[in-house]
Amino acid sequence: MRTRAYAARRIAEGRSKLDAFRCLKRCFAREVLTLIIHRQPAINRTRIAA
Numbered sequence: 001m002r003t004r005a006y007a008a009r010r011i012a013e014g015r016s017k018l019d020a021f022r023c024l025k026r027c028f029a030r031e032v033l034t035l036i037i038h039r040q041p042a043i044n045r046t047r048i049a050a
Contacts, residue, residue, distance in 0.1 A: 006023075
């Protein structure tokens with residue numbers, strides 16, 4: 001629901017559909033990066049079995 005609203009808002013601002021999805025990908029990347037940064041200590045403690 002949030003993604004559709006975000007894309008619709010960008011299109012209403014006058015951006016093309018392709019531009020709106022490009023912005024959406026950037027927004028998604030920022031959110032994922034924020035999650036990774038906040039969970040980095042837990043990720044670093046995790047052992048990977050070889």
